[in-house]
Amino acid sequence: xxxxxxxxxxxxxxxxxxxxxxxxxxxxxxxxxxxxxxxxxxxxxxxxxxxxxxxxxxxxxxxxxxxxxxxxxxxxxxxxxxxxxxxxxxxxxxxxxxxxxxxxxxxxxxxxxxxxxxxxxxxxxxxxxxxxxxxxxxxxxxxxxxxxxxxxxxxxxxxxxxxxxxxxxxxxxxxxxxxxxxxxxxxxxxxxxxxxxxxxxxxxxxxxxxxxxxxxxxxxxxxxxxxxxxxxxxxxxxxxxxxxxxxxxxxxxxxxxxxxxxxxxxxxxxxxxxxxxxxxxxxxxxxxxxxxxxxxxxxxxxxxxxxxxxxxxxxxxxxxxxxxxxxxxxxxxxxxxxxxxxxxxxxxxxxxxxxxxxxxxxxxxxxxxxxxxxxxxxxxxxxxxxxxxxxxxxxxxxxxxxxxxxxxxxxxxxxxxxxxxxxxxxxxxxxxxxxxxxxxxxxxxxxxxxxxxxxxxxxxxxxxxxxxxxxxxxxxxxxxxxxxxxxxxxxxxxxxxxxxxxxxxxxxxxxxxxxxxxxxxxxxxxxxxxxxxxxxxxxxxxxxxxxxxxx
Numbered sequence: 001x002x003x004x005x006x007x008x009x010x011x012x013x014x015x016x017x018x019x020x021x022x023x024x025x026x027x028x029x030x031x032x033x034x035x036x037x038x039x040x041x042x043x044x045x046x047x048x049x050x051x052x053x054x055x056x057x058x059x060x061x062x063x064x065x066x067x068x069x070x071x072x073x074x075x076x077x078x079x080x081x082x083x084x085x086x087x088x089x090x091x092x093x094x095x096x097x098x099x100x101x102x103x104x105x106x107x108x109x110x111x112x113x114x115x116x117x118x119x120x121x122x123x124x125x126x127x128x129x130x131x132x133x134x135x136x137x138x139x140x141x142x143x144x145x146x147x148x149x150x151x152x153x154x155x156x157x158x159x160x161x162x163x164x165x166x167x168x169x170x171x172x173x174x175x176x177x178x179x180x181x182x183x184x185x186x187x188x189x190x191x192x193x194x195x196x197x198x199x200x201x202x203x204x205x206x207x208x209x210x211x212x213x214x215x216x217x218x219x220x221x222x223x224x225x226x227x228x229x230x231x232x233x234x235x236x237x238x239x240x241x242x243x244x245x246x247x248x249x250x251x252x253x254x255x256x257x258x259x260x261x262x263x264x265x266x267x268x269x270x271x272x273x274x275x276x277x278x279x280x281x282x283x284x285x286x287x288x289x290x291x292x293x294x295x296x297x298x299x300x301x302x303x304x305x306x307x308x309x310x311x312x313x314x315x316x317x318x319x320x321x322x323x324x325x326x327x328x329x330x331x332x333x334x335x336x337x338x339x340x341x342x343x344x345x346x347x348x349x350x351x352x353x354x355x356x357x358x359x360x361x362x363x364x365x366x367x368x369x370x371x372x373x374x375x376x377x378x379x380x381x382x383x384x385x386x387x388x389x390x391x392x393x394x395x396x397x398x399x400x401x402x403x404x405x406x407x408x409x410x411x412x413x414x415x416x417x418x419x420x421x422x423x424x425x426x427x428x429x430x431x432x433x434x435x436x437x438x439x440x441x442x443x444x445x446x447x448x449x450x451x452x453x454x455x456x457x458x459x460x461x462x463x464x465x466x467x468x469x470x471x472x473x474x475x476x477x478x479x480x481x482x483x484x485x486x487x488x489x490x491x492x493x494x495x496x497x498x499x500x501x502x503x504x505x506x507x508x509x510x511x512x513x514x515x516x517x518x519x520x521x522x523x524x525x526x527x528x529x530x531x532x533x534x535x536x537x538x539x540x541x542x543x544x545x546x547x548x549x550x551x
Contacts, residue, residue, distance in 0.1 A: 006031055007073050007097060010051070012166070013138040014113065018105055018180065022081045023088060024074070024097030032073055035114045037107075037346045038063075045365075047349040049073040051114060055107050060098060061090040068094025076101055076110070105180045113182060115342070137163035140265055144258045148251045150225070150241040151175070154262060157237055159184040162266075171242035174213070174221045188213055201228045201238055207255050209246050225252075227259045229266065236266050281354035288361050290399030298398065302350045306365040309372045310392040312405035313340055313360040314413065316385060316420065336360065336387060343379045359409065361402065369394050369423050377421045388412040389421040407431045433522055440523065450504035450513070451520040457503045465500040466521070472497060472508075473518045 007026040011019070033047035038054050046052070052067055054060060054077045064087075067075055079100030081087075091098050101110060137154050145152045145165035153164045153175070161182045168175055178184050184192075191213050192198060200208045207227040212220035225241045239259055241247075247255065286297035288310050298304050315333060337355040344351035344362055353362035366372050369391055376389040390408030392401030404424040411417050411427040411434060424431065447455070454465045467486060472493075475482035483493035497508065507513050 007051070010114065011099075013142075013163075014110075018110055018113065019076060019099045019101055020079065022079075022098040022100045023083055023091045024095075026074075026097055028073070028095055028097070034345070034349045035111055036349065037111060039347075045348055045350075046070045046072055050349075052076065053107060053111060059087075061086045064090040064094045064096050064098070067096045072096050074099055079103060102180065106182075111346075137262070137265055138165075140258075140262060141165040144239065144255070144262070145241075147254045147258060148225075148241055148243075148247060150243045150247075152239055152241045153178065154229075154239055155184070155237050157235060159189055162237065172215070172221045173217075174215060175242050197226070201226055202235060204228065205230070205256070207247065207252050225255065227255050229259050229263045231263045231267050236263055280352060281356060284352050284354040284361055284363060285356050287352075287363060288398050288402035290397060294398065301352045301363065303352070303363060303365060306350070307367055307394055308363050308365050308398060308401070309369060309394045310398055310401040310405045311362040311364060311372060311376055312390040312392070312402070312409045313337075313362065313376075313387050314358060314409055316388050332386075333358065333360070336383065339383060340379060343382070344375070347375055359406075361405075363398065366394065369425075373421060373423055380421055385420065387420070391421070391423045393424055407434065410434055436519075437523055447520060447524045449516065449520065450506035451517055451524065454500055454504045455524075465496060465503060468493065468496040469500050469504070469517060470521050473514060473521070 007028075010032065011021055011026055031049055032051050033049040034051070036046055036050045036052050038052050038057065046067075048071055050067075050070070050072045052072050052075045054063065054075050057063060057075075057077045060075055060077050060081075061084075064075060074097040076099040079102060081098065081100045083098075087098070101107070141152055141154050141163045142165045145167065151165050151167045151171050154162045156162055161179060161184075164179055168179055174185070174188055178188075192210070195210070197208060197210055205228065207225050210224040210226065212223045215221050222242045222244060223246075225243050225247055227239050229236045229238055239255065239262060241255070246252075283297045283301050286293045287301060287303075295304075313336070315329065315336070317329075333355055337353060337360040340360055340362060341351070341353035344353055344364055348365050351362065351364045353360055364372055364375065366375075372391050372394070376391060380387055380389060388409060390405040390412060392403070392405035392408075394401070396404075408417075408422050408424055408427055408431065411430045412420060412422060414430075414434070416430040417427050419426070451466070451469075454469060457463060458466050464486070468482075471482040471485045472479070475485065479490050479493055479497075483490045486493070488496075500506070501508055506517060
């Protein structure tokens with residue numbers, strides 16, 4: 001493993017600004033196996049040499065011993081940390097380094113920054129660009145900072161911080177705030193926009209000097225030097241340096257040259273992410289489809305010999321034929337897929353998720369469908385009402401679990417479930433109806449029997465005998481409830497029952513006949529998920545004793 005992904009590297013790149021070493025030996029963890037957000041109420045499976053984020057942990061002493069037994073590399077807790085004798089002994093005994101998260105820093109942003117930093121370790125260390133391992137933006141930021149003797153940040157097109165150099169404490173409070181939030185604060189972005197800075201960056205290939213912006217305390221921030229990062233005509237992002245005066249010509253040229261190198265690394269990182277995403281999608285697709293290659297795909301995903309469940313996630317929104325709208329939906333699907341994958345890996349490091357066509361399929365190692373349902377529901381509550389999630393069966397093959405998740409998703413998309421996240425058992429009845437509909441469609445069956453005769457009669461006479469039968473069946477033969485549902489007098493309803501029995505040639509006292517009629521109504525009537533909406537008839541008035549004749 002490359003030492004670039006070890007705990008020492010993490011502290012070198014993120015230390016003093018985001019996290020500090022409180023106690024322990026960072027050299028003991030040669031490689032970080034993953035980032036895990038601790039859930040004290042769940043028996044989590046940790047990857048080897050995990051970096052554990054102890055959100056809400058106040059007394060880490062007992063926890064350190066447990067993490068040591070699980071082989072964790074480090075525990076991060078909210079700083080400042082008061083190192084008692086008990087905590088010091090626990091760190092020394094467990095071998096788990098204790099880190100402190102800077103006050104004001106976000107756990108979410110720390111997790112994202114750590115995953116971004118650790119992902120760079122997946123790049124082949126033998127592949128270099130300009131003497132720096134390909135895609136390693138943190139090492140590159142430090143190299144650029146050394147060239148121009150100023151702390152720098154590398155940002156994307158949306159002013160999100162991708163990497164930063166050391167010695168940020170030599171800058172100012174706005175820079176610290178930018179790194180803690182991993183985003184340039186909105187008030188500074190607005191001031192830069194008002195000054196036309198971004199327009200200058202977009203138009204120029206030379207560094208742009210920006211006078212210091214007013215800080216919240218009434219002082220001025222340090223001036224900035226910024227240069228655009230481009231790949232051809234595509235604007236990828238920018239490099240920002242906190243300086244005290246304009247750069248000399250040689251350093252300004254060094255910054256321009258560095259921007260070209262940063263562009264290569266950003267393109268390499270993006271290409272690597274795309275390749276990794278496609279490879280993972282292929283493995284997930286092969287695993288859930290079954291077939292000869294499924295076992296090998298499951299093994300390569302690290303999920304062999306584990307009880308797993310397949311989850312199917314799709315957008316709750318449709319798109320129109322506008323190309324721009326379609327493109328936005330495709331981008332949103334990938335963002336949701338990435339967010340879902342991150343959410344699941346926080347639960348289990350071996351969880352895998354990938355976007356396949358318009359559905360995100362995830363393989364989650366869990367022992368029960370109830371837990372999978374809670375995890376999926378929690379994700380939807382975080383991301384909003386944009387998605388529907390179907391949960392397959394645990395304990396069956398992945399292909400069968402995927403088929404169950406697909407069936408649930410069909411029911412959810414058809415609006416036939418009361419919740420946006422469901423298991424097969426939650427939509428068993430509606431799922432059977434959908435499968436029966438598929439069978440009917442594949443055989444080309446047409447409607448026959450009493451219901452067919454009633455539909456034909458209603459069409460020719462503008463009557464409502466089908467509605468009457470449906471209401472009566474839904475009410476289990478309770479005429480009072482059924483007549484109220486269709487807004488007619490009970491006597492009128494009884495007359496219609498007699499009439500539909502004659503027209504449809506159906507014996508309503510026969511349970512088999514009632515079941516067949518109910519099933520046909522569910523499968524063939526418009527809106528077959530349930531009874532059609534009831535509307536008050538405009539011409540029916542409660543009659544006196546019913547008289548012969550049909551409506």
